[in-house]
């Protein structure tokens with residue numbers, strides 16, 4: 001079960017020197033890239049729910065359903081649903097639809113790293129590329 005799988009840094013796409021770096025509060029293995037020092041969780045796991053259910057939950061969430069409604073519909077723990085949404089918001093994949101991010105911020109699931117006291121939500125990624 002502890003096989004070392006080839007994982008890829010989400011930031012610099014390196015596959016080497018990806019070291020274990022503790023676990024998330026949800027118990028997922030976290031990794032750190034020795035090249036760019038990015039910390040990430042390649043495959044967040046939540047008590048065996050698969051990706052499909054999670055995406056369904058996200059999509060329902062975007063449709064405006066509450067966490068409890070979603071948990072009832074999909075027969076999952078509402079805390080898990082909250083974790084998934086939180087997870088997606090935290091990891092912020094490059095292709096994350098702005099709507100998810102905005103909802104996550106509005107609901108308090110996600111706090112932008114640097115938020116001036118302003119109501120503007122920037123949808124563009126910071127340009128700190130090398």
Ligand SMILES: [Zn+2]
Nearest residue numbers: 009012033036
């Ligand atoms: Zn990296």
